[in-house]
Amino acid sequence: MLDVDKKTFEEEVLQAEGTVFVDFYGDGCVPCQALMPTVHELAEKYGDKIKFCALNTSKARRxxxxxxxxxxxxxxxxxxxxxxxxxxxxxxxPENIEKMILKYYQ
Known part of the structure; x- marks a missing residue:
């Protein structure tokens, strides 16, 4: 799981080859924190064909x-x-996130 920020988002996500999954989360977001372990598991499971990134929106609002x-x-x-x-x-x-990933996992 790659942490991206406003300096690296364009290169790592928008200019990347293939499929990129981005977890947009915030410092005070309780549901985000609850989903994080699931997202990390999915990154390990599907990271061979999909690039997984995370962006802290608290530090990159614009x-x-x-x-x-x-x-x-x-x-x-x-x-x-x-x-x-x-x-x-x-x-x-977790179920919907995995379904979405599977749709693009090729």
Missing amino acids: LAISQKVLGLPVMAVYRQGQKVAECVKDDAT
Whole structure:
């Protein structure tokens, strides 16, 4: 799991080859903290074909807003620099996140 910030997001996510999963989380977000162990497990399970990144939105608010991340938690999948899928707030359950990953795991 690669931690990205406003300096590395473009290179590591938007310009990356293949599929990139991004966990948008915040310092005070309890649901984000609860999902983190699951996301790390999924990164170990599917990290051979999908790049897993995490962005702390508390330290990159403008970047989060530019990616249309307006509430947390948000789990998103990017391909060729475009967001192609996301799980937001109440839909960001371990089951839904894994389903979304499997859709792009090739």
